[in-house]
Every structure is written in structure tokens, then in C-alpha cells.
Amino acid sequence: xxxxxxxxxxxxxxxxDGSKISTKNYNIMIAALPAVLMGISQYGAPALAVIAFAMAxxxxxxxxxxxxxxxPASIGDGSAAVTGMLLGMLMxxxxxxxxxxxxxxxxxxxxxxxxxxxxxxxLNPPLLALAMLVISxxxxxxxxxxxxxxxxxxxxxxxxxxxxxxxxxAIGKFSLGDLFMGRQAGAIGSTFxxxxxxxxxxxxxxxxxxxxxxxxxxxxxFITALLFNLSDPAKYASPVFHLLTGYxxxxxxxxxxxxxxxxxxxIPMLIFGAMAGLGTVLIRxxxxxxxxxxxxxxxMNLANPLLDKIRPKAIGKVVENA
Amino acid sequence: xxxxSFLGLVKPRLEYNVVPDPIQExxxxxxxxxxxxxxxxxxxxxxxxVGDAVKTGQxxxxxxxxxxxxxxxxxxxxxxxxxxxxxxxxxxxAITIDASGQDDWDDEFNKELSLDTxxxxxxxxxxxxxxxxxxxxxxxxxxxxxxxxxxxxxxxANQYVVQNEAAEIKSGVQALKKMTGVDRIVITVPDSLVxxxxxxxAEVKTVSPTYPxxxxxxxxxxxxxxxxxxxxxxxxxGVTFINAEAAAALGAAFETGQLxxxxxxxxxxxxxxxxxxxxxxxxxxxxxxxxxxxxxNDRDRLVLGGAMRGAATYSEDLPVEPRTDGIVVQDEADxxxxxxxxxxxxxxxxxxxxxxxxxxxxxxxxxxRLYEDAAAMYDLHCCIECGLCSYxxxxxxxxxxxxxxxxxxxxxxxxxxxxxx
Numbered sequence: 001x002x003x004x005x006x007x008x009x010x011x012x013x014x015x016x017d018g019s020k021i022s023t024k025n026y027n028i029m030i031a032a033l034p035a036v037l038m039g040i041s042q043y044g045a046p047a048l049a050v051i052a053f054a055m056a057x058x059x060x061x062x063x064x065x066x067x068x069x070x071x072p073a074s075i076g077d078g079s080a081a082v083t084g085m086l087l088g089m090l091m092x093x094x095x096x097x098x099x100x101x102x103x104x105x106x107x108x109x110x111x112x113x114x115x116x117x118x119x120x121x122x123l124n125p126p127l128l129a130l131a132m133l134v135i136s137x138x139x140x141x142x143x144x145x146x147x148x149x150x151x152x153x154x155x156x157x158x159x160x161x162x163x164x165x166x167x168x169x170a171i172g173k174f175s176l177g178d179l180f181m182g183r184q185a186g187a188i189g190s191t192f193x194x195x196x197x198x199x200x201x202x203x204x205x206x207x208x209x210x211x212x213x214x215x216x217x218x219x220x221x222f223i224t225a226l227l228f229n230l231s232d233p234a235k236y237a238s239p240v241f242h243l244l245t246g247y248x249x250x251x252x253x254x255x256x257x258x259x260x261x262x263x264x265x266x267i268p269m270l271i272f273g274a275m276a277g278l279g280t281v282l283i284r285x286x287x288x289x290x291x292x293x294x295x296x297x298x299x300m301n302l303a304n305p306l307l308d309k310i311r312p313k314a315i316g317k318v319v320e321n322a
Numbered sequence: 323x324x325x326x327s328f329l330g331l332v333k334p335r336l337e338y339n340v341v342p343d344p345i346q347e348x349x350x351x352x353x354x355x356x357x358x359x360x361x362x363x364x365x366x367x368x369x370x371x372v373g374d375a376v377k378t379g380q381x382x383x384x385x386x387x388x389x390x391x392x393x394x395x396x397x398x399x400x401x402x403x404x405x406x407x408x409x410x411x412x413x414x415x416a417i418t419i420d421a422s423g424q425d426d427w428d429d430e431f432n433k434e435l436s437l438d439t440x441x442x443x444x445x446x447x448x449x450x451x452x453x454x455x456x457x458x459x460x461x462x463x464x465x466x467x468x469x470x471x472x473x474x475x476x477x478x479a480n481q482y483v484v485q486n487e488a489a490e491i492k493s494g495v496q497a498l499k500k501m502t503g504v505d506r507i508v509i510t511v512p513d514s515l516v517x518x519x520x521x522x523x524a525e526v527k528t529v530s531p532t533y534p535x536x537x538x539x540x541x542x543x544x545x546x547x548x549x550x551x552x553x554x555x556x557x558x559x560g561v562t563f564i565n566a567e568a569a570a571a572l573g574a575a576f577e578t579g580q581l582x583x584x585x586x587x588x589x590x591x592x593x594x595x596x597x598x599x600x601x602x603x604x605x606x607x608x609x610x611x612x613x614x615x616x617x618x619n620d621r622d623r624l625v626l627g628g629a630m631r632g633a634a635t636y637s638e639d640l641p642v643e644p645r646t647d648g649i650v651v652q653d654e655a656d657x658x659x660x661x662x663x664x665x666x667x668x669x670x671x672x673x674x675x676x677x678x679x680x681x682x683x684x685x686x687x688x689x690x691r692l693y694e695d696a697a698a699m700y701d702l703h704c705c706i707e708c709g710l711c712s713y714x715x716x717x718x719x720x721x722x723x724x725x726x727x728x729x730x731x732x733x734x735x736x737x738x739x740x741x742x743x
Contacts, residue, residue, distance in 0.1 A: 016658035264669030
């Protein structure tokens with residue numbers, strides 16, 4: 001049997017819904033733009049430089065790794081760019097270039113590529129990098145210290161640091177409206193609450209993010225902070241303050257729901273998010289660090305494979321020895 | 323092709339086409355090819371020779387007592403015999419018959435209402451029914467489900483038959499009852515065909531028009547109310563499925579005394595336009611496509627069956643078979659391409675899986691060729707093969723292909739173990 005035309009044979013299905021990894025990652029970058037632009041408008045060229053450096057370095061590390069290992073170029077999927085962008089958003093505008101280079105190296109190579117690349121990272125790459133940088137270079141991530149030359153017309157102290165050092169008496173000067181609109185000191189892309197929420201809603205509605213993880217993380221933060229606040233309002237800040245400061249919102253919408261390092265089943269997603277939120281507030285309120293976001297989430301990342309074993313019974317599954 | 327909607331929060335719903343297209347009767351082709359299944363252990367001495375005269379409705383088998391046979395769909399002369407191997411390694415003898423143009427009916431079929439008749443003449447009926455479960459002493463069939471729903475998207479071949487041939491289905495239902503001794507016969511149709519289905523004398527049940535609810539395993543769960551355990555078939559549960567077209571073919575044969583040798587096929591063109599045609603079984607796909615004004619270019623796809631579960635084929639010379647409910651032609655630009663990207667654990671497949679398989683874990687085991695672990699821990703055998711996981715995969719992993727491969731490899735292992743015992 002011969003045929004004139006050369007037809008292409010493949011396995012079913014012959015339809016696809018058209019989704020792609022690159023589309024997903026570009027959408028994440030679009031969603032992050034409002035917060036990034038706000039940071040750039042506040043801190044000017046240095047903030048732009050940090051974001052641009054971080055994205056460029058992240059992509060360069062990935063290209064170098066692909067070249068050394070002779071793997072096909074994976075730069076086009078946008079994953080390295082997203083990692084770089086998110087790491088940049090977590091840094092102060094004054095971060096020196098070598099910290100950015102080192103941080104993106106940790107995120108891309110240590111956090112992702114040595115485990116096998118996209119899809120294989122057990123930990124959230126930007127958070128792993130952030131955690132290692134925070135431990136290694138105290139001054140760089142001390143926002144009061146880093147941003148001491150800036151005066152942007154609002155209170156230029158880092159709210160969480162004030163809370164940690166001086167208790168609730170010191171945070172009366174922050175109005176919740178200011179915090180929500182990004183009028184607070186902090187990292188480039190993580191202070192503009194409104195922008196982050198808009199970006200997060202965009203990702204949720206377009207289905208590029210698992211809303212279950214985001215919302216349960218926020219609920220975890222809120223409820224834990226509320227319990228602390230109820231137990232001793234003089235000592236512990238209000239839950240809304242915890243939601244609007246530090247890395248809470250960027251974590252909720254861009255870091256906790258990272259695909260590879262978080263569960264995919266419904267109940268595990270809720271537990272994962274809620275426990276990360278709980279851990280965040282525990283570290284902030286009674287732990288040693290100013291912001292607990294990176295450590296709480298990294299800890300839950302490690303629990304992810306175990307959590308994801310909680311899953312519905314497949315229909316038709318035969319249970320032996322039942 | 324239905325793309326992801328802009329708002330991706332809700333999971334995509336793929337709906338069956340429930341408006342059967344009008345039918346176009348195709349002329350008798352000049353040449354038909356019938357695929358005669360060869361037994362796994364090689365064929366015996368063939369009773370068929372090139373040059374033999376063949377009558378319409380004649381039973382053609384490798385030897386008189388062979389269980390595998392085809393029914394000639396035209397009168398003419400056998401002009402060629404070749405071997406054809408399908409995508410799963412099954413060997414067939416491809417028998418080509420040059421049609422003489424006139425139908426001269428074979429008279430071996432004698433309208434006797436017995437299971438033997440069913441086994442002897444109707445296994446090659448349009449719709450590809452199987453009567454073997456009735457003859458299997460290990461199975462007790464208590465219910466027959468006549469599936470008036472099509473199993474894949476866009477296809478309406480079965481629904482066309484329910485809509486227009488309810489009288490034949492009614493005779494078919496009676497014939498089935500007498501031949502098999504089964505009392506409970508259910509017909510499953512979409513809401514739009516309930517009126518016609520009510521006249522068939524079978525118990526009418528409706529099926530939701532959402533894919534994959536027309537698949538036998540889903541009908542078992544939603545309509546019959548029995549979940550088929552993973553790895554089992556509905557027949558193990560005492561239920562067998564017969565397409566509406568096969569039931570109609572059965573009825574028509576007992577009314578007219580002539581076996582039905584035509585098949586209703588839904589042809590889906592490159593623009594997604596559907597047409598129903600009725601053609602002789604064995605008609606080359608080329609003739610069908612020409613009649614529907616569908617042209618093929620290099621690198622296009624020609625799919626037998628439907629878009630989700632069909633099988634792409636490489637030649638227009640292949641014939642319409644009794645099981646060919648649809649022919650889908652896809653332009654190269656519209657063809658879904660797979661990649662070798664790893665799973666990124668986004669969870670889309672988990673949310674869409676109709677039987678709640680943890681596809682994200684399953685595919686990791688299948689990629690690593692750990693088929694036995696995949697079956698033991700991650701429910702490989704529960705899969706009902708709807709293809710939705712591949713359809714939504716962001717990494718475009720050929721998940722469905724991995725699943726079929728895994729099941730195939732496991733079946734080889736089981737066969738080898740059985741042979742060693």
C-alpha cells in the first residue's frame with residue numbers, strides 16, 4: 001500500500017488546548033509588572049537595574065548550564081526569566097551586582113538545574129536564593145540600612161523590622177492605606193499590595209496559578225496573626241498588618257503557588273498553603289527572623305511530596321487486602 | 323480544535339456533537355480492501371486465493387472453522403492479498419476485491435436466531451460488535467447496553483442511526499434478546515434522541531453530552547451504576563456494549579435477509595466541518611475523502627476514529643473498517659505537537675481526569691519505564707483512555723501515549739509470566 005502524500009502519524013489525542021509553558025511564564029511576568037513598575041517608579045534607575053540584572057543573570061546562568069551539559073536550550077520557556085524577575089523583586093533597590101549574580105546562580109543552578117531543570121526543583125528557586133543571601137549578607141537585606149539614603153515622602157523604616165525591634169507601639173505610624181498602596185520601605189517588587197493583588201487575581205482567573213494555595217496561604221497568615229493578636233494585642237500586630245507587609249503578598253501570588261515545589265491535589269494544596277502561612281507568622285512573631293516567608297515556604301516545600309500523597313481514591317481502584 | 327478559554331479558572335468542557343448531520347450515500351467503490359485479523363500464532367492454510375469470485379455478504383475466513391472472518395461488501399474478484407500490520411503489531415491479511423458493479427447476494431446467512439449465527443455473521447457488522455463474551459463460559463452477561471452516543475468528539479455516526487433507524491434498532495433489540503437470552507437491554511442516548519430511542523423497545527437512559535461521558539466505562543458508572551474495577555472490562559461486570567449502528571445492522575439483516583455491508587462514517591474536514599456518509603465497508607479512505615471534497619497535503623494528519631481517541635494513519639489507501647466511526651483530517655498547522663519537556667507539576671491533568679488518577683505522578687513513573695510501580699501505586703489500570711490529560715498538558719507531554727505504552731508493556735509481561743508457568 002503506497003500513498004502519494006506523506007502523512008504525519010502520531011498518537012491520540014489530536015487536539016490540544018493550546019497551553020504552553022512559555023505562555024504561562026510570560027503571563028506570570030505580565031502579572032508581576034504592576035508591582036515591578038511601582039518599585040521602579042519609587043526607587044528609579046537602581047531598581048530597574050536590579051530587576052534587569054537579575055533577569056539577565058538568571059538567563060545567562062541557564063544558557064551556560066545548558067551549554068556545559070550539552071542540553072537543548074531551555075531559555076525560551078521563560079522559566080529562567082521569571083525566576084530572575086521574582087528574585088529581583090525580592091531585593092532592595094540597592095542590592096550590589098555581585099549579590100544579584102550570586103543569588104541568581106543559587107536560584108537557577110543550585111535551586112533548579114542540578115535537580116534536572118524545570119519541573120524537578122524540590123524548593124522554590126527564588127526563595128532558596130533569598131534564604132541563602134539573607135543568611136550570608138545581613139546588611140544587604142536589612143532594608144533600614146539598605147534604603148537609608150532614600151526619602152520618598154513616607155515612613156522609610158521597614159515595618160516588620162520596627163515590629164520586631166520595638167513591638168506594636170512602633171507600627172502605629174504606618175497607615176494601612178499607605179502599606180496597601182506601596183508607600184512603605186521594602187524590596188522592589190513586594191511592597192505594592194494593590195498591584196500584587198491585581199496580578200494575582202489575573203493569574204488566578206486565567207488559570208495560570210493554583211488559587212487554592214494562594215488563598216489558603218493568605219488565610220493561614222490571617223488566622224494565625226489574628227490568634228496572636230487576640231491573645232495579646234499589645235505585643236502582636238494585627239492580621240491585616242501582617243498581610244500587607246514584608247513578603248506576604250508577593251509570596252501568596254508568585255512564590256507559594258510555584259508549580260514544581262507545591263502540591264497538585266486539592267486537600268494537600270490547602271494544607272500546604274495554610275501551613276506556610278502559619279509558619280510565616282510564627283517566625284515573625286516568636287522567631288528570630290524579621291520576615292518568616294522564605295523559611296516557612298521552604299520548609300513546606302520539603303513536606304510537599306509527603307502532603308501530595310493525600311489524594312482521592314481513583315475511580316475503579318482495586319484495594320487489595322481491604 | 324477547541325482552545326483554552328481566556329479565563330482558565332474553570333476547567334474546559336468538551337461537548338459531543340449531538341446534532342447528527344444528514345447523510346450522503348456514496349456509490350459502490352470500484353475496489354474494496356477488507357482487513358482479516360490473523361491469529362497471534364500465525365495463520366494456517368488459507369482457504370482464500372487471489373482470483374476467487376466473491377459475492378456480497380459472503381463470509382471470508384482463512385479456514386472454514388476459523389473464528390476470524392470478514393464479510394465481503396461487494397461482488398467481484400479477489401485481486402490481491404497482502405499483509406498489513408497495525409500500530410499495535412496486530413497482523414491482518416488485507417484482501418482486495420475488485421467490484422463487478424452488480425451486487426449478487428450470498429445466501430449462507432439463514433436468519434436463524436442463535437448465538438452461533440451472531441458469532442458467525444455479525445462480528446464484522448458495522449459498529450464492530452463482539453458476541454464473544456456471550457460464548458465465554460467465564461462471563462455471565464446480564465445486560466446489553468446499546469450505545470447510541472458516539473465515543474469521540476464531533477462524530478455523529480451512532481446518533482445518526484438512532485435518529486433515522488429506530489425501527490431497525492427495534493428489530494435488533496428483539497433479535498439480540500432471542501440470540502443471547504439477555505433480558506435487560508438498555509439504550510443510552512443524548513437528550514435530543516430520547517424520542518426516537520423510546521420507540522426501540524429498549525430501556526432508555528440519557529447520557530450527558532460532555533466528553534468523556536459517552537465512553538463505556540463512564541456509562542457503566544453514571545448510567546448502569548457499577549464502577550468497573552481498574553483492569554477489568556464491563557464484560558467482567560456482566561455488561562456488554564454494542565453500538566447502535568451494530569444493533570440496527572442486526573435488525574436490518576433479520577428483516578431483509580441480507581447482511582448489512584455499509585458503514586456510516588462522520589468525516590471531519592480541515593475546517594472542522596462534519597459530514598456523514600454511508601459507504602461500503604472496505605472503501606478506501608481516498609474515495610471517501612474525494613466524495614467529501616477533502617484534499618490531503620504532505621504532513622497532514624489522517625485520523626481513523628475521533629480527535630481524542632482515534633489512530634492517525636499513514637495512507638489514504640487504507641479502508642473504512644466496521645469500527646471506523648469517523649475520519650478526521652487535520653492540517654499540519656492545526657496538529658497538536660508533543661514535546662519532551664518534563665512535567666512541571668501544574669496539576670491541570672489531575673483536575674480534568676474523570677477517574678481521579680494522579681497523572682502527575684503516573685507520568686513520572688511511565689517516563690522512567692517503571693510500569694509495574696505505575697500500575698501498583700498510581701492507578702495505571704484505572705485509566706479509561708479519554709486523552710484529556712494530554713489535551714490539557716502545559717508541557718505537551720504525550721501522556722496518553724505513555725499510558726497506552728505502559729498498559730501494552732504490562733500485558734507483554736503478563737503474557738510472558740503466563741507462558742512461564
